[in-house]
Amino acid sequence: MPDSLPSDSVGLVTPKTIHFDVPLELSCGQSLERYDLMVETYGKLNADASNAVLICHALSGHHHAAGYHSLDDRKPGWWDSCIGPGKPIDTNRFFVVSLNNLGGCHGSTGPNSNNPETGKPYGPDFPVLTVADWVASQARLADHLGIQQWAAVVGGSLGGMQALQWSLDYPDRLRHSVVIASTPRLTAQNIAFNEVARQAITSDREFFEGRYYDENLVPKRGLMLARMVGHITYLSDASMGEKFGRELREEAYKFGFGAEFQVESYLRYQGERFSETFDANTYLLMTRALDYFDPAYEFGGDLSKALAPATCEYLVLSFSTDWRFSPARSEEMVDAMISARKRVSYAEIDAPWGHDAFLIPTPRYTDIFTAYMDRVAREVGA
Amino acid sequence: MRADLEIIQQWVRPGHHVLDLGCGDGTLLDFLQRERSATGFGLEINPDHITTCMGRGVRVIEQNLDSHGLDNFDDGMFDIVLMTQALQAVRRPDKVIDEMLRVGREGIVTFPNFAHWRLRWGLALSGRMPESDALPYKWYNTPNIRLCTFKDFEALCRQKGIRIKSRRVVDGQHQNSWLARLWPNLLGEIAIYRISRET
Numbered sequence: 295m296p297d298s299l300p301s302d303s304v305g306l307v308t309p310k311t312i313h314f315d316v317p318l319e320l321s322c323g324q325s326l327e328r329y330d331l332m333v334e335t336y337g338k339l340n341a342d343a344s345n346a347v348l349i350c351h352a353l354s355g356h357h358h359a360a361g362y363h364s365l366d367d368r369k370p371g372w373w374d375s376c377i378g379p380g381k382p383i384d385t386n387r388f389f390v391v392s393l394n395n396l397g398g399c400h401g402s403t404g405p406n407s408n409n410p411e412t413g414k415p416y417g418p419d420f421p422v423l424t425v426a427d428w429v430a431s432q433a434r435l436a437d438h439l440g441i442q443q444w445a446a447v448v449g450g451s452l453g454g455m456q457a458l459q460w461s462l463d464y465p466d467r468l469r470h471s472v473v474i475a476s477t478p479r480l481t482a483q484n485i486a487f488n489e490v491a492r493q494a495i496t497s498d499r500e501f502f503e504g505r506y507y508d509e510n511l512v513p514k515r516g517l518m519l520a521r522m523v524g525h526i527t528y529l530s531d532a533s534m535g536e537k538f539g540r541e542l543r544e545e546a547y548k549f550g551f552g553a554e555f556q557v558e559s560y561l562r563y564q565g566e567r568f569s570e571t572f573d574a575n576t577y578l579l580m581t582r583a584l585d586y587f588d589p590a591y592e593f594g595g596d597l598s599k600a601l602a603p604a605t606c607e608y609l610v611l612s613f614s615t616d617w618r619f620s621p622a623r624s625e626e627m628v629d630a631m632i633s634a635r636k637r638v639s640y641a642e643i644d645a646p647w648g649h650d651a652f653l654i655p656t657p658r659y660t661d662i663f664t665a666y667m668d669r670v671a672r673e674v675g676a
Numbered sequence: 677m678r679a680d681l682e683i684i685q686q687w688v689r690p691g692h693h694v695l696d697l698g699c700g701d702g703t704l705l706d707f708l709q710r711e712r713s714a715t716g717f718g719l720e721i722n723p724d725h726i727t728t729c730m731g732r733g734v735r736v737i738e739q740n741l742d743s744h745g746l747d748n749f750d751d752g753m754f755d756i757v758l759m760t761q762a763l764q765a766v767r768r769p770d771k772v773i774d775e776m777l778r779v780g781r782e783g784i785v786t787f788p789n790f791a792h793w794r795l796r797w798g799l800a801l802s803g804r805m806p807e808s809d810a811l812p813y814k815w816y817n818t819p820n821i822r823l824c825t826f827k828d829f830e831a832l833c834r835q836k837g838i839r840i841k842s843r844r845v846v847d848g849q850h851q852n853s854w855l856a857r858l859w860p861n862l863l864g865e866i867a868i869y870r871i872s873r874e875t
Contacts, residue, residue, distance in 0.1 A: 632737070633750055635693075637715070639730055639737065640738055662727050662730055665728070668731060669732070
């Protein structure tokens, strides 16, 4: 708990539920008749509504990106390092909107919400969503907030995919798309890791084909394993090595199979904590959305053709040790943007933390992000 | 205005799509964007320069010419490819020139003249590798690994069948000087070449 809130924090924030009752047509062919989005905002929308920035979250993210919900909070929002007064996304200048995506488990309508048709949680009946569906729901949110055009749509990892999708689906509605530690499509290896995670969940005896809510149970074991394998892909070999090395929890080998190495106990702890706060069906849904994302698919794999409608300017950032979505994946995206004659800037940031580097403020990352967003702010008079 | 910018901008038409190899802090591209509504990118590897470019609205791609080349750019996609004071710092200037004229219709290249009289004089008198304002490094730490003279460059262009459309010779401060025009390979410090494969 912070004794007092840091001066560069957005401070205490209160999330808000926004209800939508115009049906949303989804990529899978179904539609959601009505739904809620859980939203937080930071900063003030200016008179001509030109200073709005949308934050898109990654696999396990949610609406609480910055600040504190109460003085008892141990930690601030998940991207507090980049959002706040004087930070790269400067809340003295921007009106920042952050939401929990549809299908999520932090207040927006998702598998653990009640299906109005049955009065019971959706569970496996909740439609499988795509990145494009999320972007469509975010456009509805922009309408609701009176934002015709975002100054920027910003996201890391799966969030970066949403920032890219925005530029294709609503080209007039954003000035800048900031795509961090992301990829234009998953590789077979990426999908393979997702599949292991899903198998861990669905093979848990307490999964009950996704209807575990009805049994008052949670497939904790499966979620924990899913998170453990996911977590390994978020870190680099070097950062794990530095953090844990081969360090043992006690002095000698015990010739058993308990958590003897520090890294084992760390992974178990991370997995357990995650399984207490995250919904298994949401995890399945989010990983599937990742797998399906491939804007070039309809264009014979030619991403530059898929980019044709885009009019925004792009900032693409990658991190040297990210092996989940490596710099080469970002470069693919940048090359397609160049080929499609789009305005783009790109940097590969040297950072040891693997994929997670997009959440950690390193000097070069902060400098570039700050310089770019400062220019975005000047452009919209913020 | 810097004399080299003044000269280069005369060769850039409004709306030209421009690639600047080793764009530094983006001064030239920023100038061309404002004065000539030019579009395009700079390539750079220096982190501080990249940040400065991003802050001033110059599109910049972190890309190393030596390791990456220009493979990711399509044939003829730029009206002009610029390379100011960087030719002498790449591993294979000849290949870079080929690539410049593959992705661009025209190239503008500036580099320091290793045959300038002060460098010749320094080498002749002291027997040590020469240093000057344009070449302020020691032999062991210089990024300028492929120094050449105006004559060398022109011979390479001839050999490759590249047409030199214009050449301007300036001094170390990028100022025009009648002396340098008179005897460029001896008295000129920096040359600005405009080259093309078109006949």
